[in-house]
Amino acid sequence: MVLVWATVIAGVLGLAFGSFLxxxxxxxxxxxxxxxxxxxxxxxxxxxxxxxNIPLLxxxxxxxxxxxxxxxxxxxxxxxxxxxxxxWAFSVWQMLSQTPQQDLASxxxxxxxxxxxxxxxxxxxxxxxxxxxxxxxxPDRLIFPGIVLGFLLVVARAALETYYYNGPDFDWWRxxxxxxxxxxxxxxVISGGVLAAIRFLYKLVRxxxxxxxxxxxxxxxxxxxxxxxxxxxxxxxxxxxxxxxxVIAAATYALILLANPAVRAxxxxxxxxxxxxxxxxxxxxxxxxxxxxxxVAAYMNWAGF
Numbered sequence: 001m002v003l004v005w006a007t008v009i010a011g012v013l014g015l016a017f018g019s020f021l022x023x024x025x026x027x028x029x030x031x032x033x034x035x036x037x038x039x040x041x042x043x044x045x046x047x048x049x050x051x052x053n054i055p056l057l058x059x060x061x062x063x064x065x066x067x068x069x070x071x072x073x074x075x076x077x078x079x080x081x082x083x084x085x086x087x088w089a090f091s092v093w094q095m096l097s098q099t100p101q102q103d104l105a106s107x108x109x110x111x112x113x114x115x116x117x118x119x120x121x122x123x124x125x126x127x128x129x130x131x132x133x134x135x136x137x138x139p140d141r142l143i144f145p146g147i148v149l150g151f152l153l154v155v156a157r158a159a160l161e162t163y164y165y166n167g168p169d170f171d172w173w174r175x176x177x178x179x180x181x182x183x184x185x186x187x188x189v190i191s192g193g194v195l196a197a198i199r200f201l202y203k204l205v206r207x208x209x210x211x212x213x214x215x216x217x218x219x220x221x222x223x224x225x226x227x228x229x230x231x232x233x234x235x236x237x238x239x240x241x242x243x244x245x246x247v248i249a250a251a252t253y254a255l256i257l258l259a260n261p262a263v264r265a266x267x268x269x270x271x272x273x274x275x276x277x278x279x280x281x282x283x284x285x286x287x288x289x290x291x292x293x294x295x296v297a298a299y300m301n302w303a304g305f
Contacts, residue, residue: 006104007093010119014088015055018081021127025080029135043071055081080130087122087286091115094290110160117153121146121225121289128218129282138214138278143221147188150224154184184224191223191239192216215277219243222285226292238292245284250277 023034026042039048046068052058059078066073095115099106107115124146132138158180195216202210227239254275288295 002104003093003096006096007089010092011085011089014085014119015081017088017123018084018126019053019055021084021123021130022077022080024127025076025130025134028131028139028141029137041066041069041071044069055085076130076134080126083126084123087126088119091118091122091290110157113153113156113160117149117225118289120149122286124221125282125285129276129279132214132276132278132282136212136274136276138212138218140217143214143217146221147217147224150188150221151181151184153225154180187223187227187236187239188220189223190236191227191243192220194240194243195219211277215281218278218281222281226285226288237296238288241292241296242281242284242288245287246277246281247284249283250275250280253280 020034023039027034037047039053040046041048043066046066052062052067056078059073062073064073064075064078065071092115095107095111095118096104099111104112124142128138128142131142195211199209199211199213199216222242223236223239225239226242227236257273
């Protein structure tokens, strides 16, 4: 019963945080505050009533349109709310279902720290994915805090584990945390460096930008979260899996676009079309965060390593 209620509560909270994320996605590109004024229709500028701000339900009741001017409310709003709510619910369900009693009491402080961190990670990636898909922009105000939070998580986890297994008098920094911080730093540099090298080579060969620097910073953030030792799996493999999944997803999307006769009819326009690589890297990061370890293990076993 606790498993069900915890999953439902996580989903509802995810919808609420997804709604706030929509405000950020709508206002940040225009350099507007996300706190003031209250939510309003971007077409007629009418301040929304409280019942028009209920995540997902309001969009369904209003049938995706403003009740005053009938302007369309885009699909991005319910999709972002559903993504955060659904992924938060699944994350909590997955975490609790792996415990013997399937309740919060059976979780250690380390498990709780990891669970909370995953919720933050999901929120950041959904926001970055939507922002890049809509505006071809990966804002530093999400990426840099994401990198810092990844660093703080490494330190906190190492300190908690050292305290748990060795007691409060153990020199936790010298014996554990210093090493993990060094690995975290390498994961950030190598993950971002791989994409930076690809970006440099593309520009060298084609004499124009092919990958934005925002994608490089995003990959560095993914390296800090997925490639660091705190996830309990070999260094960097899951971060590189996220890159691989993102590139394959982007290539698949490009092939689908290319299959459109209207796109093929204008090769010049196709050549100049920009794809939101960051969106696909975020998808790769979410997939790797949930299933990276078994995917990598299955591949290593198949490859005979």
